[in-house]
Amino acid sequence: MKKIFCLPVLLSFFIMSCAGVKPVANTAKQSDETVTIKIVQINDVYEIAPLNAGEYGGLARVAHVRDSIKQQNPNTYLFLAGDFLNPSLIGTIKVDGERIYGQHIVDVLNAMEIDLVTFGNHEFDLDEDDLQKRLNESRFEWTSANVRHLSNGNRDFFKSKRANAVVPATDYSIFTATNSANKQVKFGVVGVTLPSNPKDYVYYGDMYNEAERAYKLASNETNFVVGLTHVAVDEDREIARRLKDIPLIMGGHEHFNMLKKEGNTIIAKADANAKSLYVHTLTYNLNTNDLFLDSELVMITSKTASSPKVAKVVSKWTNIVDEKLKEIVDDPTQVIFTAKTPLDGTDTASRSKQTNLGHLIARSMAYSFNDNVAGALVNGGSIRIDDELAGDITAVDIFRVLPFGGGVLKVDLKGSLLKQVLNYGTAQAGEGAYLQRYNFTKNSNGDWQIGEDETITDDKTYTVAFSDFLLKGLDIPFLTPENKDVIKIHTPTEGEIAADIRTAIIEYLKTK
DSSP, X not given: OOOEEEOGGGGXXXXXXXXXXXXXXXXXXXXXXXXXXXXXXXXXXXXXXXXXXXXXXXXXXXXXXXXXXXXXXXXXXXXXXXXXXSSOHHHHOEETTEEOTTHHHHHHHHHHTOOEEEOOGGGGGSOHHHHHHHHHHOOSEEEOTTEXXXXXXXEEOOEEEOSSOEEEOBSEEEEEEEOTTSOEEEEXXXXXXXXXXXXXXXXXXXXXXXXHHHHHHHHTTSSEEEEEEESOHHHHHHHXXXXXXXOEEEEESSOSOEEEEETTEEEEEOOGGGTEEEEEEEEEETTTOOEEEEEEEEEOBTTSOOOHHHHHHHHHHHXXXXXXXXXXXXXXXXXXXXXXXXXXXXXXXXXXXXXXXXXXXXXXXXXXXXXXXXXEEEEGXXXXXXXXXXXXXXXXXXXHHSTTOOOEEEEEEEHHHHHHHHHHHHHTTTSTTOEEEESEEEOTTSOEEETTTEEOOSSSEEXXXXXXXXXXXXXXXXXXXXXXXXXXXXXXXXXXXXGSHHHHHHHHHTTO
8 A cells, every 4th residue: 555645844835936846855866756737726717817807716727837837847737626507707708699618718627728627516507408418519638426417317427528529527547757867657537526516417326435436446547546525614624534545636616725634645635716726746666656745835926927818818808808897887897896905705604694795786776766665685696706805996897797697586575485485595595595684673672673673573564676587486485486475576677777786786876
């Protein structure tokens, strides 16, 4: 059995200027009998361009980091641990009448010459035909041991249909690294995906059993095997407990960086939207079968240079967005508000507590009806930026917050139903159905009230601004136009600012 050595620096976080990349320290003795492998890991990347006025992120910068490392070590690979096709502002834009739905990021990943991705749950936000288009456009490998394509009663690997070949996704991928003495190491990469996005064209096998199965198969063909997963960190821990000899799991799903140890395994996740990446250095000794592992967190900032080739592709898509946004707002890059206190749009907060950004959105919804409503409600899951907005805010930022848009409805409903909706939203803390609110609070007796002193009563009718998604009954099953306690619904016309929730926010912020 091979021994795994995690260097002392492993459980520390390293931040460095990324205009260039310094070599990662490694105490393993370099010789003709060792092979050193570098793996650059990113996960949960929805935005291709730098964010927050260029302060952080950007896939052209990631490409530069990888290219810099690869110049020093040809055995360098770039892996993405799921969630990239959706959601994003660019993905919701229509070109020639068809939504982009991840075409932009596949184009960028192709330009980056990425080596391997695993499926994340958001890949299956796309319908079957759109996902197939993205698979066909990709020039990189896909892996997931527990995900299969259901089609015509058959269960098989998803396939990329390219010009001269049909390339199936795999249970595991194998890479061969060669040292200067032309000696080789083979390593495997096993992927699994959490089954949180059920679709009629997707089959999810048990991720633990399938990880074990694929790991055993890959181990028979390689010197060692690592993981590339898109599951919750506790599920990564369970995988590590079952695969006691797996040295490294590169994970996604959580959107903040972490480095955890479970038994002999290191679990690493970078920050979403390429705010950071991990560089994993694995040095394998062919004589002793010892594996040395070192992981370093690299922040992607405005000091990081960009790959010109990738930057060109990013610019192509951002220019498309700018032109499309001009059809809705005159100047998408105009500063409309300055946030002295950061506006919290992180997923965890938006889905679990009242936030200042959620309040601002709901306040804008009420404004869109000249404040002739008792209050406003929007589901926290519609906030997709997973970031804080600070400083100067533009229209583009607002579209990133709510990429799916949608209208604002003015709804007359009974107080009994309104209280039921509010209670349901509170009970859904941690989920997308959690409600961000304006002008609704609980008093000391635990009763819902409007403003500071009007308690909501069952028989009274109230007028409330709702995001139109909420009336579809998807997040709140009983909240539909057919509910007997929904008295009246006003749907705004195209000329009203309430016709697009993002326009409502932009117009409201201009008054501040």
